[in-house]
Amino acid sequence: MRHFLNTNDLSRAEIDALLADAAALKQSPINDSLKNKAVALVFFNSSLRTRSSFEIGTFQMGGHAVVLQPGKDAWGVAFEPKAVMDGEEEEHVAEMVRVLSRYVDVIGVRAFPKFKDWSVDREDRVLKAFAQYAGKPVINMETITHPCQELAHALALKERLGNLQNKKYVLTWTYHPKPLNTAVANSALLIATRLGFDVTLLCPTPEYLLDSRYMELGAANAAESGGSLKVSHDPTEAYTGAHVVYAKSWGAIPYFGRWEQEKPIRDAHKHFMVDEAKMALTDNGLFGHCLPMRRNIKATDGVVDSPNSIIIDEAENRLHVQKAVMRWLTGAR
Amino acid sequence: MRHFLNTNDLSRAEIDALLADAAALKQSPINDSLKNKAVALVFFNSSLRTRSSFEIGTFQMGGHAVVLQPGKDAWGVAFEPKAVMDGEEEEHVAEMVRVLSRYVDVIGVRAFPKFKDWSVDREDRVLKAFAQYAGKPVINMETITHPCQELAHALALKERLGNLQNKKYVLTWTYHPKPLNTAVANSALLIATRLGFDVTLLCPTPEYLLDSRYMELGAANAAESGGSLKVSHDPTEAYTGAHVVYAKSWGAIPYFGRWEQEKPIRDAHKHFMVDEAKMALTDNGLFGHCLPMRRNIKATDGVVDSPNSIIIDEAENRLHVQKAVMRWLTGAR
Amino acid sequence: MRHFLNTNDLSRAEIDALLADAAALKQSPINDSLKNKAVALVFFNSSLRTRSSFEIGTFQMGGHAVVLQPGKDAWGVAFEPKAVMDGEEEEHVAEMVRVLSRYVDVIGVRAFPKFKDWSVDREDRVLKAFAQYAGKPVINMETITHPCQELAHALALKERLGNLQNKKYVLTWTYHPKPLNTAVANSALLIATRLGFDVTLLCPTPEYLLDSRYMELGAANAAESGGSLKVSHDPTEAYTGAHVVYAKSWGAIPYFGRWEQEKPIRDAHKHFMVDEAKMALTDNGLFGHCLPMRRNIKATDGVVDSPNSIIIDEAENRLHVQKAVMRWLTGAR
Numbered sequence: 001m002r003h004f005l006n007t008n009d010l011s012r013a014e015i016d017a018l019l020a021d022a023a024a025l026k027q028s029p030i031n032d033s034l035k036n037k038a039v040a041l042v043f044f045n046s047s048l049r050t051r052s053s054f055e056i057g058t059f060q061m062g063g064h065a066v067v068l069q070p071g072k073d074a075w076g077v078a079f080e081p082k083a084v085m086d087g088e089e090e091e092h093v094a095e096m097v098r099v100l101s102r103y104v105d106v107i108g109v110r111a112f113p114k115f116k117d118w119s120v121d122r123e124d125r126v127l128k129a130f131a132q133y134a135g136k137p138v139i140n141m142e143t144i145t146h147p148c149q150e151l152a153h154a155l156a157l158k159e160r161l162g163n164l165q166n167k168k169y170v171l172t173w174t175y176h177p178k179p180l181n182t183a184v185a186n187s188a189l190l191i192a193t194r195l196g197f198d199v200t201l202l203c204p205t206p207e208y209l210l211d212s213r214y215m216e217l218g219a220a221n222a223a224e225s226g227g228s229l230k231v232s233h234d235p236t237e238a239y240t241g242a243h244v245v246y247a248k249s250w251g252a253i254p255y256f257g258r259w260e261q262e263k264p265i266r267d268a269h270k271h272f273m274v275d276e277a278k279m280a281l282t283d284n285g286l287f288g289h290c291l292p293m294r295r296n297i298k299a300t301d302g303v304v305d306s307p308n309s310i311i312i313d314e315a316e317n318r319l320h321v322q323k324a325v326m327r328w329l330t331g332a333r
Numbered sequence: 334m335r336h337f338l339n340t341n342d343l344s345r346a347e348i349d350a351l352l353a354d355a356a357a358l359k360q361s362p363i364n365d366s367l368k369n370k371a372v373a374l375v376f377f378n379s380s381l382r383t384r385s386s387f388e389i390g391t392f393q394m395g396g397h398a399v400v401l402q403p404g405k406d407a408w409g410v411a412f413e414p415k416a417v418m419d420g421e422e423e424e425h426v427a428e429m430v431r432v433l434s435r436y437v438d439v440i441g442v443r444a445f446p447k448f449k450d451w452s453v454d455r456e457d458r459v460l461k462a463f464a465q466y467a468g469k470p471v472i473n474m475e476t477i478t479h480p481c482q483e484l485a486h487a488l489a490l491k492e493r494l495g496n497l498q499n500k501k502y503v504l505t506w507t508y509h510p511k512p513l514n515t516a517v518a519n520s521a522l523l524i525a526t527r528l529g530f531d532v533t534l535l536c537p538t539p540e541y542l543l544d545s546r547y548m549e550l551g552a553a554n555a556a557e558s559g560g561s562l563k564v565s566h567d568p569t570e571a572y573t574g575a576h577v578v579y580a581k582s583w584g585a586i587p588y589f590g591r592w593e594q595e596k597p598i599r600d601a602h603k604h605f606m607v608d609e610a611k612m613a614l615t616d617n618g619l620f621g622h623c624l625p626m627r628r629n630i631k632a633t634d635g636v637v638d639s640p641n642s643i644i645i646d647e648a649e650n651r652l653h654v655q656k657a658v659m660r661w662l663t664g665a666r
Numbered sequence: 667m668r669h670f671l672n673t674n675d676l677s678r679a680e681i682d683a684l685l686a687d688a689a690a691l692k693q694s695p696i697n698d699s700l701k702n703k704a705v706a707l708v709f710f711n712s713s714l715r716t717r718s719s720f721e722i723g724t725f726q727m728g729g730h731a732v733v734l735q736p737g738k739d740a741w742g743v744a745f746e747p748k749a750v751m752d753g754e755e756e757e758h759v760a761e762m763v764r765v766l767s768r769y770v771d772v773i774g775v776r777a778f779p780k781f782k783d784w785s786v787d788r789e790d791r792v793l794k795a796f797a798q799y800a801g802k803p804v805i806n807m808e809t810i811t812h813p814c815q816e817l818a819h820a821l822a823l824k825e826r827l828g829n830l831q832n833k834k835y836v837l838t839w840t841y842h843p844k845p846l847n848t849a850v851a852n853s854a855l856l857i858a859t860r861l862g863f864d865v866t867l868l869c870p871t872p873e874y875l876l877d878s879r880y881m882e883l884g885a886a887n888a889a890e891s892g893g894s895l896k897v898s899h900d901p902t903e904a905y906t907g908a909h910v911v912y913a914k915s916w917g918a919i920p921y922f923g924r925w926e927q928e929k930p931i932r933d934a935h936k937h938f939m940v941d942e943a944k945m946a947l948t949d950n951g952l953f954g955h956c957l958p959m960r961r962n963i964k965a966t967d968g969v970v971d972s973p974n975s976i977i978i979d980e981a982e983n984r985l986h987v988q989k990a991v992m993r994w995l996t997g998a999r
Contacts, residue, residue, distance in 0.1 A: 030369045036695075036696045036726065038722045038725065038726075040718065048401060048403070048424070048429065049432055049436075051399070052373065052399050052401065052436050053436060055399050056371045056397065056399060056436050056437065059371065059397040060371075064721070064722065064725040066717070066718045066721050066722060068714060068717075068718065070714070078961075082962070082967060083961055083962065084961075084962040085962060085963050086843050086960070090958040090960065091957065091958030091959070091960075092960075092961050094961075094971075095957050095958065095959060095977065095978070095981070096714065096958075098978045099957065099978060099981040099982065100718065102978065102981070102982035102985070103718050103719060103982070103985055104718075177419050291424065291428050291432060292423040292428070293424070293425075293428060294418035294419070294422075294423065294424075294425075295411075295418050295425050295427075296415070296416065296417040296418060297417065297418050297419055301415060311428065312428070312431045312432060312435065315428070315432040316432065316435035319435070319436055362702075381734060381736070381757070381762065382765055384734070385706065385732045385734065385766065385769050385770075388730070388732050389704045389732060389769050389770065392704065392730040393702065393704075510752050624757065624761050624765060625756040625757035625761070626757070626758075626761060627751035627752070627756065627757075627758075628744075628749055628751050628758050628760075629748070629749065629750040629751060630750065630752055634748060638760075644761065645764045645765060645768065648761070648765040648768070649765065649768035649769070652769055
């Protein structure tokens with residue numbers, strides 16, 4: 001039994017096969033791959049596209065998805081082994097996941113970091129607990145990485161660019177009024193290096209570098225794929241000649257749990273917003289961003305609504321890639 | 334591509350065709366009109382019947398409905414063009430609706446007024462934004478009008494009365510402890526005048542007249558249908574000889590945003606409650622009210638539970654008319 | 667038309683037939699018993715397993731379940747007859763249930779006690795109101811009893827023990843930081859006495875006895891089934907020779923509405939937790955508990971994770987027994 005927790009758990013051939021199947025599903029969306037099968041979608045955090053696309057994708061393949069929101073319309077859940085459960089949580093993940101495994105064929109889980117202590121968040125305990133206790137395949141619907149977004153992004157890039165090898169890819173930090181999860185940034189780094197891009201990570205200061213785990217995995221991926229990975233703090237240098245600009249805001253790891261101290265640095269870099277002037281430096285570059293996205297904070301309307309914007313295509317592709325993942329995990333294909 | 338935003342956007346022939354199809358669906362509810370199709374139901378406000386009836390109606394025609402509640406279990410949404418999104422909203426309606434249009438075949442939206450400033454609420458911006466950005470048909474599930482309720486009401490009246498032309502229809506304001514949306518009242522006015530009724534709008538004072546847009550549309554509808562529209566502040570006059578009494582509470586538009594000043598007027602008119610004495614003045618009149626409805630505040634138990642009460646039939650008809658609307662919009666019929 | 671409100675409304679033959687059908691559905695889960703049918707699941711309280719298992723069970727038999735959460739994403743509901751609805755509730759159960767009966771074929775309802783006044787809670791008014799107004803079969807998804815849990819528990823016991831007659835069954839109170847519903851305890855008493863067990867109700871003091879209605883029904887059930895019912899306050903005596911230990915926490919009825927006074931008694935009996943030492947006194951006894959369950963508060967990890975633990979089997983069986991109930995109620999079998 002396989003899970004879909006992180007793209008680095010898959011071989012390049014497996015990733016390519018999933019992308020090929022997703023492209024086929026985009027052309028021909030209806031099939032019986034999940035006929036009479038059930039999927040549990042467990043959301044510890046809000047969702048619009050993830051929920052819709054999993055729920056509809058399951059339906060289009062003959063199955064049914066149940067949406068569960070623990071602590072909201074289901075019980076609060078404890079995750080620690082050997083927990084003495086005298087607090088707010090009524091249920092342990094061990095029971096929750098074992099029971100769901102009796103009811104369903106696939107379990108998706110979304111669990112964002114708590115943003116208090118990165119040394120805790122980086123352990124990705126909720127996802128690991130699900131994988132540990134599940135008798136059925138588990139899909140990461142965003143924790144500290146977002147592998148479904150990675151595949152959707154990869155498919156959108158292939159659709160527009162064809163061959164991706166050694167094209168210039170800029171992953172740029174942007175301002176956001178709140179510190180955000182690094183998951184999509186980690187994931188962009190992982191998939192872009194995997195696909196052979198020459199990747200530039202553009203961020204305000206070295207404090208905004210991603211966790212060393214992902215920096216190192218990105219470097220290793222690039223070495224294997226024939227791409228490259230470098231860091232820049234200079235927007236002009238980074239944008240020049242880029243084929244892809246992927247924007248995302250994230251919180252600086254050294255400031256986890258004391259965000260007031262990070263705020264002035266963030267506030268001083270509002271000019272990292274993606275705008276027409278910066279995009280003019282690119283080589284007819286594509287603009288990407290996962291959704292949701294704040295307009296005129298992360299990117300100007302002009303950039304978001306330009307023909308080079310792939311944000312809607314990428315979001316659509318969530319549907320197709322997730323269907324490919326589900327039928328791969330359940331052995332239907 | 335057509336939307337279903339307001340009944341006045343449809344010809345009388347189109348309305349009659351929808352009602353005829355709804356009646357047919359009531360007899361024969363199962364079909365493949367939405368086979369493999371998906372529907373997004375976006376609720377910015379609570380729902381019981383709307384949600385149930387759309388979800389079940391979609392299922393009965395072979396499709397699947399996804400229920401989304403932005404700001405609750407999905408992201409908060411910004412609606413203004415050119416918004417600089419540095420507030421609470423994480424997502425712009427442009428992206429939300431464009432992406433949903435990639436996933437689904439029909440989009441329903443419920444967005445009640447904010448009750449602060451009627452000059453803003455009357456623009457119906459959320460509904461218009463959905464229609465503007467959607468690549469798929471949009472259905473109004475209640476904003477400042479409630480056209481699905483109109484069709485359900487019309488079908489219930491036809492079932493009981495047959496020919497509606499120049500029957501006497503009273504739309505009566507009733508007390509409610511809170512100021513409420515005018516949507517159902519606007520809609521009752523629109524559909525009753527459309528169908529050829531002689532309509533009396535009964536309300537405590539001229540301050541409770543509906544927005545001039547709907548008063549004027551009602552008058553124009555009546556002129557075209559051979560019906561009539563007049564206003565009364567006298568329950569006895571209004572009820573006498575009525576064939577239909579449709580009750581609804583709504584807030585007085587001149588008091589929008591300063592409801593404390595309206596409260597004494599509202600409180601002074603609790604006697605507008607529909608009761609047996611008033612109904613005795615009618616010509617064996619039917620009693621209608623959309624749901625939810627507060628018993629013994631809007632109408633007495635005796636009226637609500639009488640054989641002339643059509644509230645449950647009308648609520649049932651939501652299922653049938655909405656199925657007719659969905660298969661009309663998707664070209665399945 | 668029958669409802670499924672309490673197992674004592676069913677004959678022993680009917681219970682046995684449901685359990686037999688559930689066992690068959692466990693072997694062969696897919697069928698058309700609810701083809702094109704709809705189910706409403708009305709939750710006034712949180713749920714994970716109940717919701718998932720009903721929703722998936724309905725799907726596996728060709729139907730569709732709608733989940734409604736009044737007061738959360740639907741309207742607040744009033745239950746009293748002749749209510750003058752000038753408070754928070756927007757809707758009366760009469761309308762809610764009558765309308766749902768037009769949309770669906772089965773209605774499930776979960777409504778926990780309010781924990782203020784047991785003389786009110788014990789009337790089970792919400793459930794009775796649903797049954798009173800419903801034009802379709804109603805299923806109790808837990809109110810002051812939990813009959814679906816009873817059947818799931820019974821099936822799990824039959825799977826492990828085969829013949830249940832005069833096996834020793836201990837229903838033990840356990841500590842919990844909050845006073846809890848007596849529903850599952852009431853239900854365990856009802857079903858264990860029904861099935862012919864020799865039942866011991868183990869609780870800290872006589873104040874923790876269950877409501878006299880259930881004590882008396884339990885005694886009557888035991889008299890009819892050839893089992894027995896006795897009370898113990900001594901864990902050693904109770905556990906010795908037991909074939910089944912079923913654990914549950916519940917609030918002491920004499921303290922309803924003044925829980926601060928009960929707290930010291932509860933706190934003084936934390937040692938009622940099910941642990942390995944107590945289980946060693948049993949005759950290779952099975953351990954059961956409905957979910958959710960607090961680990962190391964209700965039972966130690968060692969007990970919960972032992973091969974004699976049937977908690978996951980029992981939770982799985984919810985799916986199978988509820989499908990059997992639904993197709994019995996709808997006449998599909």
